[in-house]
Structures are given as C-alpha cells and as structure tokens.
Amino acid sequence: MSKTQYVSIEGHQIAYQEMGEGTPLLLIHGIPTNKSLWRNVMPELAKSHNVIAPDLLNYGESNMPKDTDVSINAQCRILIKFMDAIGIPKANIAAHDIGGGIAQLMAVNYPEKVNGLILIDSVCFDSWPIPEFEPLLEPGVEEKTTVDEFVDTLQDFMPKGVYDKSIMTDELKKVYLAQWSNEQGKAALFTNMRRLNKEYTQAIAGELKSLPHETLILWGEEDNFQKPKYAPMLEQTIPNSSLIWVEKAGHWCLDEQPEKILLLMSNFLKGKTF
DSSP, rough: OOOOEEEEETEEEEEEEHHHHSSEEEEESSSSSGGGGGGGTTTHHHHTTTEEEEEESSSSTSOSSSSEEESSHHHHHHHHHHHTTTSSSEEEEEHHHHHHHHHHHHHHHOGGEEEEEEEEEEEEETTTTTGGGGGGGGGTTHHHOOOOHHHHHHHGGGGGOOOSSGOHHHHHHHHHHGSSHHHHHHHHHHHHHOOOOOHHHHHHHHHHTTOOOEEEEEEEEEEEESSHHHHHEEEEEEHTTTEEEEEEOSSSSHHHHHHHHHHHHHHHHTTTTO
C-alpha cells in the first residue's frame, strides 16, 4: 500500500492512502475496521482509477479526539469536506458496513458529489446497530473493562464475521484490532459504538427511492451481522440498483472473496467516468 497522507478537516487529522490516476474512487470502511479493509483490491483498482481510502475520524491512523460527534451523519460531513480539501469534486464511492450508511447519506445530501455507488454488506434502514455490540454499551462496562479484556472480546467477535473461520487469522485480527489495543483506542471504539444510530439511515429511506446514481449492491450470502434479508430491500428501494450475492462469504467478504469483489467492482466501474 502507498504511504499514509494526512489532511486537516474541522481541526482533526484525517489519514488516507491514495493510489493511481483517473476517475476518483473513494473507498469507505466500516466498524471496527480501517482503510486496510481495501488492501486486497486497491492496487488493482488503482490501475484505472485515482483510488482514495481514508480512515474515518476516530479510526485507524486518523485522530481519535474525545467528545466529538462520530455518527455517520458527522462522518458524511467530514468526508465531503475531505473531498474538497484534496481537490476531488466528484467520485465513485465504494463502501462497506457503516461506510455504506455514510455513502447513502452522501448520495442523498450531496448527489452532485457522487457518481456510481457500490454498497457492500451495508447498514441500511433499521439493520443496525448489531446486537453483538449491545452488552458492551451497558452502563459501567467501559470503565470496568481493561484494554486486554476488550481486545479479547474483539478477538472473539471478528471470526463471527466470516464464513470460512480460517480467513480470520491472528495476523488479520491485528490489522483491524491494533488501532483499539490501547487506552485511547479502547475509548475511541466505545465512542464509535455509542454513535451507531439507525435513525440516520431510517431518515433517508424515503429519499433513497429517488437516487439518480447507478448502484451496485454486493452482499455476503452468509453475513451474520448485516442480515441478507436487507439486501433485496435495498435493491427494491434504490431505482438504478442491482444486487449480486457473494457466495461463501460473510460480512468481511473483502477478506474472504477479494478476487470476486474486485472483478465485480471493476466491471461496474468500467465506463463510470465523468
């Protein structure tokens, strides 16, 4: 992957990687991952696109400020300013998990900024937050949980997001969990989990029906977190959309089936120039 760059948005350092030239393609990760989610597809996509993968605020190598709004609403606003700051007036957007919720908000609220949309195992409507996070948000749990206990909980959680458990190696867990493995990271992830709010996706459900953007919906058939029943609901709601199932893949289908995802993304993006 390319060297991490930084840009200041609303007083916070937002980290990102950028590769390639051509039509801009913005890649938005979800929770509890980071820009590394795209590591297996980014180099190939960069052969035909200017590919940009940021870390959301409070994730990865971006700043982890205390007491800042990190809802998908806030992340949407920050990413629009991020596009302006790095000189991208319009982009294709591919997004996973809560990143997909952010992408939906961007498409509804800033339609002129978005070309094509790729939503991968995306939060939508009332599909989130997932029940697995709820016990962590009980009063007093954050204070009582040590960093080591928290990381252990996350270590147990990650394999539930893949169909083939052997994919979720210790090395891959580290790629996603290192950012949360200290006091600052633990506090950041608790903040992120507290801001998981389905009101934002429910509020725009009606407006999705008039989205002008051609949209590809990719969904792991075995997704335990974003339930497969939501995929056809999303396809039926967004007018210019098509749904493709990713077989033998769970929520982290980019880790399980990167070649398949890359092929589907590339085929969709062909001709998606401005």
